[in-house]
Amino acid sequence: DIQMTQSPSSLSASVGDRVTITCRASQSITTYLNWYHQRPGSAPKLLIYAASSLHTGVPSRFSGSGSGTDFTLTISSLKPEDSATYYCQQSYSGRTFGQGTKVEVK
Amino acid sequence: EVQIVETGGGMIQPAGSLRLSCAVSGFIVSGNYMSWVRQAPGKGLEWVSGIYSGGNVHYSDSVKGRFTISRDNSKNTVYLQMTSLRAEDTGVYYCASAKGAGDGSDIWGQGTLVTVSS
Numbered sequence: 001d002i003q004m005t006q007s008p009s010s011l012s013a014s015v016g017d018r019v020t021i022t023c024r025a026s027q028s029i030t031t032y033l034n035w036y037h038q039r040p041g042s043a044p045k046l047l048i049y050a051a052s053s054l055h056t057g058v059p060s061r062f063s064g065s066g067s068g069t070d071f072t073l074t075i076s077s078l079k080p081e082d083s084a085t086y087y088c089q090q091s092y093s094g095r096t097f098g099q100g101t102k103v104e105v106k
Numbered sequence: 107e108v109q110i111v112e113t114g115g116g117m118i119q120p121a122g123s124l125r126l127s128c129a130v131s132g133f134i135v136s137g138n139y140m141s142w143v144r145q146a147p148g149k150g151l152e153w154v155s156g157i158y159s160g161g162n163v164h165y166s167d168s169v170k171g172r173f174t175i176s177r178d179n180s181k182n183t184v185y186l187q188m189t190s191l192r193a194e195d196t197g198v199y200y201c202a203s204a205k206g207a208g209d210g211s212d213i214w215g216q217g218t219l220v221t222v223s224s
Contacts, residue, residue, distance in 0.1 A: 043214040043216060044143075044151060044200070048210070049209055050209075089151075089153075091204070091207070091208045091210065094153065094164050095141060100151070
């Protein structure tokens with residue numbers, strides 16, 4: 001099975017900061033990598049698919065990059081509504097989620 | 107309107123069985139990759155099972171042999187039959203849809219809570 005490892009597990013940043021979350025796969029998944037965020041009490045929402053494609057309606061401050069085993073989600077200018085837990089997910093072989101990164105906006 | 111509604115959750119004793127339903131409107135389940143994802147209280151997301159448009163199914167190691175995913179095209183509904191339930195199966199179960207097997211899941215239901223406890 002493919003394992004996904006995210007870092008950091010949590011972070012706290014200020015409005016307007018640039019934030020980066022990394023995700024590493026235990027084997028190459030080419031670009032079969034998706035990013036979601038989830039607010040408490042709500043279902044996850046798709047942000048990025050195929051490593052770098054922005055899902056419809058997602059603000060352009062979100063971006064994704066990477067291929068193979070190493071991937072990055074970047075929020076270019078943090079907003080208060082970005083407080084959430086962020087998950088990466090591989091869809092190369094079955095599905096596996098990373099353990100999540102909790103983002104707090106100060 | 108595109109919508110997913112999960113039902114069937116509840117409290118069940120260990121070793122018991124439960125069937126979850128995922129009713130879809132606005133698109134055809136047989137044309138998409140449908141999956142079940144669960145979240146234990148206070149924990150992260152865990153993919154449980156998926157069914158491809160062609161009918162192939164797959165499971166996480168933690169539920170293989172105990173859970174069965176299926177779909178009824180006439181009802182546009184996906185099911186998750188859960189047997190031999192354990193306390194660690196407790197959580198919110200989400201149904202999600204992706205356009206293709208390798209795509210991100212862009213449509214999610216609101217989830218249904220399963221509690222396994224004596």
